[in-house]
Amino acid sequence: MQALVYTDIQKLIYREEKNPKLLNGESIIKVSASGICGSDMHAYHGHDSRRIPPLILGHEVSGVIKEGKDIGKKVVLNPLITCGKCNYCKNKREHLCPTRIILGMNRPIERQGGFAEYVSIPDKNIYELPKNLSMKEAPIAEPCAVALHAVELGENELSSELKDSRALVIGAGAIGLLCGLILSKVKKCKEIFIVEPNDNRLKESLKYLDASGFKPNSKSILKDDFDIVFDTVGLEITRKQAIESIKPGGIIIHIGLTQPSGNFDFRKTTLQEITFIGTYCYTNKDFEKTLNILNNNEIGSLGWIEYRDLKEGASAFKEIHDGKCIAPKIILLI
Amino acid sequence: MQALVYTDIQKLIYREEKNPKLLNGESIIKVSASGICGSDMHAYHGHDSRRIPPLILGHEVSGVIKEGKDIGKKVVLNPLITCGKCNYCKNKREHLCPTRIILGMNRPIERQGGFAEYVSIPDKNIYELPKNLSMKEAPIAEPCAVALHAVELGENELSSELKDSRALVIGAGAIGLLCGLILSKVKKCKEIFIVEPNDNRLKESLKYLDASGFKPNSKSILKDDFDIVFDTVGLEITRKQAIESIKPGGIIIHIGLTQPSGNFDFRKTTLQEITFIGTYCYTNKDFEKTLNILNNNEIGSLGWIEYRDLKEGASAFKEIHDGKCIAPKIILLI
Numbered sequence: 001m002q003a004l005v006y007t008d009i010q011k012l013i014y015r016e017e018k019n020p021k022l023l024n025g026e027s028i029i030k031v032s033a034s035g036i037c038g039s040d041m042h043a044y045h046g047h048d049s050r051r052i053p054p055l056i057l058g059h060e061v062s063g064v065i066k067e068g069k070d071i072g073k074k075v076v077l078n079p080l081i082t083c084g085k086c087n088y089c090k091n092k093r094e095h096l097c098p099t100r101i102i103l104g105m106n107r108p109i110e111r112q113g114g115f116a117e118y119v120s121i122p123d124k125n126i127y128e129l130p131k132n133l134s135m136k137e138a139p140i141a142e143p144c145a146v147a148l149h150a151v152e153l154g155e156n157e158l159s160s161e162l163k164d165s166r167a168l169v170i171g172a173g174a175i176g177l178l179c180g181l182i183l184s185k186v187k188k189c190k191e192i193f194i195v196e197p198n199d200n201r202l203k204e205s206l207k208y209l210d211a212s213g214f215k216p217n218s219k220s221i222l223k224d225d226f227d228i229v230f231d232t233v234g235l236e237i238t239r240k241q242a243i244e245s246i247k248p249g250g251i252i253i254h255i256g257l258t259q260p261s262g263n264f265d266f267r268k269t270t271l272q273e274i275t276f277i278g279t280y281c282y283t284n285k286d287f288e289k290t291l292n293i294l295n296n297n298e299i300g301s302l303g304w305i306e307y308r309d310l311k312e313g314a315s316a317f318k319e320i321h322d323g324k325c326i327a328p329k330i331i332l333l334i
Numbered sequence: 335m336q337a338l339v340y341t342d343i344q345k346l347i348y349r350e351e352k353n354p355k356l357l358n359g360e361s362i363i364k365v366s367a368s369g370i371c372g373s374d375m376h377a378y379h380g381h382d383s384r385r386i387p388p389l390i391l392g393h394e395v396s397g398v399i400k401e402g403k404d405i406g407k408k409v410v411l412n413p414l415i416t417c418g419k420c421n422y423c424k425n426k427r428e429h430l431c432p433t434r435i436i437l438g439m440n441r442p443i444e445r446q447g448g449f450a451e452y453v454s455i456p457d458k459n460i461y462e463l464p465k466n467l468s469m470k471e472a473p474i475a476e477p478c479a480v481a482l483h484a485v486e487l488g489e490n491e492l493s494s495e496l497k498d499s500r501a502l503v504i505g506a507g508a509i510g511l512l513c514g515l516i517l518s519k520v521k522k523c524k525e526i527f528i529v530e531p532n533d534n535r536l537k538e539s540l541k542y543l544d545a546s547g548f549k550p551n552s553k554s555i556l557k558d559d560f561d562i563v564f565d566t567v568g569l570e571i572t573r574k575q576a577i578e579s580i581k582p583g584g585i586i587i588h589i590g591l592t593q594p595s596g597n598f599d600f601r602k603t604t605l606q607e608i609t610f611i612g613t614y615c616y617t618n619k620d621f622e623k624t625l626n627i628l629n630n631n632e633i634g635s636l637g638w639i640e641y642r643d644l645k646e647g648a649s650a651f652k653e654i655h656d657g658k659c660i661a662p663k664i665i666l667l668i
Contacts (some may be wrong), residue, residue, distance in 0.1 A: 088583070093493065096582040096607060098558075153607075159427065224432075234600065248430040249422070260601035266568065267594035269612035273430060273487075276610040278603035 003056050003116035004313040004332070009046035010321065012314040017056065020112065020120035027068025027123055029075065033307075034114035035060030035139035035331045036316060038173060039280075040104070042257060044317055050107045058114035059103040060331070062129060062138035066118065074129040076138040077121055078145075078287045079103035081111065084124070095149070095281035114139075115313060117334055127287070130295030137294075137302050139331050140174075144299070145290040147178035149282035150253050151187060154228045157251045157275050163188040165227035168245055170216070172196035172205040174329040175255055176232040180209045181299040195221060195241070200326045208304050221245055224272075230255065236262030248272040255279055310334045337390045337450035338647040338666070343380035344655065346648040351390065354446065354454035361402025361457055363409065367641075368448035369394030369473035369665045370650060372507060373614075374438070376591060378651055384441045392448035393437040394665070396463060396472035400452065408463040410472040411455055412479075412621045413437035415445065418458070429483075429615035448473075449647060451668055461621070464629030471628075471636045473665050474508075478633070479616035479624040481512035484587050485521060486620075488562045491585045491609050497522040499561035502579055504550070506530035506539040508663040509589055510566040514543045515633040529555060529575070534660045542638050555579055558606075564589065570596030582606040589613055644668045 003017040022028055037060055043051035051057065059079035065071050082089050082097035089097050103121065104113020112119065129138055155162045167189050169180045176194065183189040192211035195218065196202040206213045214220050221241070227250050229242040234256020242252045243265045252274060269276065282290075293299060306327035308316045313332050319325045337351040356362055371394055377385035385391065393413035399405050416423050416431035423431050437455065438447020446453065463472055489496045501523055503514045510528065517523040526545035529552070530536040540547045548554050555575070561584050563576040568590020576586045577599045586608060603610065616624075627633060640661035642650045647666050653659045 091493065093583060098582065159425070234604065239600070248432065249427060254600065254604055257601060257604055261597055261599050263595055264598050264600075265595050266573070266588065266598075266612065267591060269610070270568065270588055270591055270614050271612070273611070273613050273615070276603070276612075277607070278600065278605070278610075279607050280604050281607070 001117035002311070004310055006043060006051070006053050006055050006057050008053050010044060012044070012317055014311045014313060017116065019118055022067045023120060025122055026120050027126060028066045029061065029063040029077065029119050029121060030066040031061055031063040031114050031117060031119055031334045032135045033062045033139050033331050033333050034058040034310070035142070035329060036320065037143065038175070039257065041317070041320055044321070050105045052106055055104065055106050056112040056116050057104045060139035060142040061103065061114035061119060062135050063119070065126070069123060074135060075126045076129050076141050076291065077103065077114070078125045078127060078284065079142060080281060081122060081125060092283055092285060095283050115310060115332060127291055130291050132295045132297060136307060136331060136333060137305060140302060140305060140329065141287070141290050141294060143174045143329070144178050144294065145282035145287045146255065146280065147175055147182050148290050148293070149286045150230060150255050150279050151179055151182045152286070153277055153279055154230070154251050154253045155187065157277070158227060159249065160227060163190065165189060166191040166225065167193070168221070168226040168229045169194040169211070169232065170230065170238045170241060171232040171256070172201050172328060173232060176230070177205045177209060177304065177328045178299070179230045179232060180205070180211055184210050185299050186293060193221065193226070198323065201328065204304060204326050205328060208301060216241060224248065226250060228253065232256055234258040239264055243268055243274065246274055250274060252276045253279060305329045305331055307331050307333055335451035336645070338644055340377060340385070340387050340389050340391050342387050344378060346378070346651055348645045348647060351450065353452055356401045357454060359456055360454050361460060362400045363395070363397040363411065363453050363455060364400040365395055365397040365448050365451060365453055365668045366469045367396045367473050367665050367667050368392040368644070369476070369663060370654065371477065372509070373591065375651070375654055378655070384439045386440055389438065389440050390446040390450050391438045394473035394476040395437065395448035395453060396469050399460070403457060408469060409460045410463050410475050410625065411437065411448070412459045412461060412618065413476060414615060415456055415459060426617055426619060429617050449644060449666060461625055464625050466629045466631060470641060470665060470667055471639060474636060474639060474663065475621070475624050475628060477508045477663070478512050478628065479621045480589065480614065481509055481516050482624050482627070483616035483620045484564060484589050484613050485513055485516045487611055487613055488564070488585050488587045489521065491611070492562060493583065494561060497524065499523060500525040500559065501527070502555070502560040502563045503528040503545070503566065504564065504572045504575060505566040505590070506535050506662060507566060510564070511539045511543060511638065511662045512633070513564045513566060514539070514545055518544050519633050520627060527555065527560070532657065532660070535662065538638060538660050539662060542635060550575060558582065560584060562587065566590055568592040573598055577602055577608065580608055584608060586610045587613060639663045639665055641665050641667055
């Protein structure tokens with residue numbers, strides 16, 4: 001099969017690779033569309049110890065079953081593969097399973113990803129494509145589940161109702177925009193601010209999201225002003241903005257992995273009883289709920305997604321790397 | 335009146351000061367006992383911008399009403415003075431009131447503290463001394479309310495029951511020991527580990543607390559092993575131990591202010607969905623609940639408290655500063 005292979009830091013080659021073999025309890029999917037995630041970019045920069053070249057990246061995948069059960073069925077994949085046996089799996093917290101792995105990783109276990117003609121996946125990770133969702137848009141289900149899980153983690157912590165809370169979203173990438181869209185359109189939150197340093201991307205996201213948009217250093221972002229802050233970037237400087245702008249007793253949801261450590265204001269966290277929760281995943285239930293949200297068109301137009309051919313994948317990665325990509329999401333079509 | 339006055343960094347003088355004046359809605363308390371808190375030590379070291387010399391420190395106070403309503407009544411004080419009008423106060427989250435102040439602070443507003451013969455306090459902050467609690471032990475109510483609030487913040491977050499959870503307490507000072515005692519004796523938590531670098535203090539705390547005690551660097555403290563961790567110290571190194579030892583999906587409760595900022599592992603926080611909550615205070619309801627707990631002798635013997643005369647206060651502070659004090663709490667008697 002043809003595949004886009006991550007061969008070295010900032011290097012991807014479209015080349016012939018071996019087809020995946022059919023394993024017990026799994027199916028082979030003929031991939032139709034596969035989205036580029038921030039974590040793929042992280043790997044591309046050589047910053048992910050779980051994704052070591054050579055490796056086929058990609059875990060936001062839709063396609064058609066080629067081998068296994070239900071051949072010919074149009075599907076979307078939940079790429080989070082868990083053991084099903086541990087206490088976390090048994091208690092509907094599969095996303096915390098200690099042996100979990102995501103499609104397109106090779107440490108500690110190899111699981112080739114979706115930037116290829118074919119991919120193998122356990123049957124329990126396969127969901128029927130919702131009838132109102134197009135095959136090419138369907139990979140958005142995965143980051144949308146990440147955002148839904150993050151928003152609902154925050155919602156569970158708030159002492160007031162989410163719809164009446166002031167929310168700040170840091171970053172207008174796919175996760176930031178999706179958090180904003182879920183807050184606005186699903187949770188009916190009326191006061192949403194979003195900050196993003198790239199003017200064009202900010203403008204693009206505001207075409208779809210009913211929010212007030214600003215540069216991160218804008219004076220409109222006041223201290224102690226938000227009930228909930230979503231840091232979808234994960235830099236020391238974005239965490240600084242999160243802790244400065246959160247109200248006493250407020251909630252920070254941290255979804256980014258850009259800068260894995262760094263300084264933080266634990267004094268305000270302590271004196272003002274701030275709750276800081278890290279998240280980057282979702283449960284099976286979140287994934288199912290997301291497919292319903294997308295099927296009902298609850299987050300509105302997905303016109304903000306851009307598409308490229310898989311064989312042009314290397315240049316798509318470079319475009320994102322160079323900061324020239326305005327779209328919050330690029331999906332590769334096979 | 336005689337008072338122990340904080341006059342400069344690491345300097346306290348026992349001297350004559352003006353008596354407090356009776357204000358509307360307040361009473362004057364003849365102080366019987368006043369505890370030394372970690373935050374008083376913080377001020378003593380010149381590290382607290384809210385406590386600037388000259389100032390009478392002390393906010394863990396019991397005594398007798400001398401002027402105001404109910405003259406002669408034995409009382410214990412809730413030193414957290416709040417506006418009663420803001421949204422936080424109206425919603426039983428008084429501890430987050432933006433204009434709150436604690437007895438023994440002078441920024442932004444002056445409130446002389448309890449290391450003195452007399453102290454003035456709003457009537458709504460005065461509670462009758464529980465009948466089974468001695469006047470000299472009663473100041474422990476305040477740090478005990480801090481610990482109760484912290485434990486219950488964590489309890490609310492846990493996905494399993496607290497009694498069946500593995501808990502790690504970092505630090506065997508008053509807050510650490512009180513968290514341990516509440517976990518063990520009030521919440522019936524069966525698996526408690528406590529770490530403390532000072533051997534003598536660790537040994538002393540284990541006389542009262544049913545827990546496994548270790549030095550912080552002990553190999554018995556495993557990675558990813560605790561459902562809940564209480565960092566009652568608040569150093570970069572104790573936060574490091576907290577994040578290393580917490581299980582995926584676990585809860586870190588952060589109560590210390592020793593090192594107000596510093597590096598932290600946000601990667602594990604994010605990948606393992608860790609909840610990190612800062613706290614140092616309590617609600618009025620927590621304070622009342624604490625008085626009941628103490629009245630019912632629910633946390634057992636308070637034999638771990640040591641007592642000194644107020645006029646010997648300066649040497650008590652020095653003893654704590656020099657690390658020569660084994661007792662987790664010193665209460666000054668007037």
